[in-house]
Amino acid sequence: MRLLLWLFLWVFAACSHTAISPLSDPQGNLVVLEVPKARPGKEPDSKVLEKVFSDLAKPFETRAWPLQHFQEFDLSSDHAEVLVAGPMGDLETLSGRSFVGILPLVALRSNQSAESTENALRSVAAEIHRQALRSGLRSVRVDDLKEEKKPKA
């Protein structure tokens, strides 16, 4: 819940447009990401969590990253920021496998129009999902989780 509060403060602090989307797979299904080396019932290692988010952020470390996602973007005058945050908790698949997962919310803030930011967000979210898989993170569809164990945002 604290993470969500921080996300909302970041959103409303800006005088730009912010678009937010939950992470999904290429087929459009909402997904959670499994935290590696984490056990249900135990607090995950903070270094592991740090690595998860830093791995997801890798495609956005270069200054020119917006050029990949916005139709038009002037690096000298436009600005854009990506934030990934979300609740974490113990989850269980329909097949009975328990794990610690994160329900990522991807937020993109930019000084461009709502439409431009939203279009770019879809591209950014798709890139984050691909990056998650490249990093070796497991992506699990929310629909494959037991109802009582689904993440509640």
Added chain:
Amino acid sequence: MKPLALALFPALFVSCAAPPSGSTDPARVRPLLMGTWTSHRSEGSTAIYMEKTFHPDGTANGFIDIRSGTGNTSLLLPRVPFQSRWKFDAEGDLVTYDMRSEVIGFFEPGKSTHDRILRTQPDRIDFISGETGDRFSFHRKQPKRAPTSWSL
């Protein structure tokens, strides 16, 4: 001559006021329908955008974007790709059926929609929904054209 001219006068204005309309005969609409169309609908603060491509073999595919928001913040749901089938029924309505998506539970199994064609133009088709009675339009997707603004 004068009474005839006066009788024709309002008739001229009536025909000028009526928008140009193509045929709604399915045999003529079918070739027009081929290609990609877009549709925007708003329900409160939620906007739904759809792109749909109709193919001659009676199949169609596209995606749906659902977006909600106000001011300078918007929430997007993941894009929903879909496939469906289409045909014209005996009354000339456009029937959409066998709607499928990999997003689990998005479409109700076995559901179909019947939409009456009100008016056709080369780049626009106006419908009335058989389910809700709402009017909506398809606009032909223009190549390399900047997307129109979302309206909530």
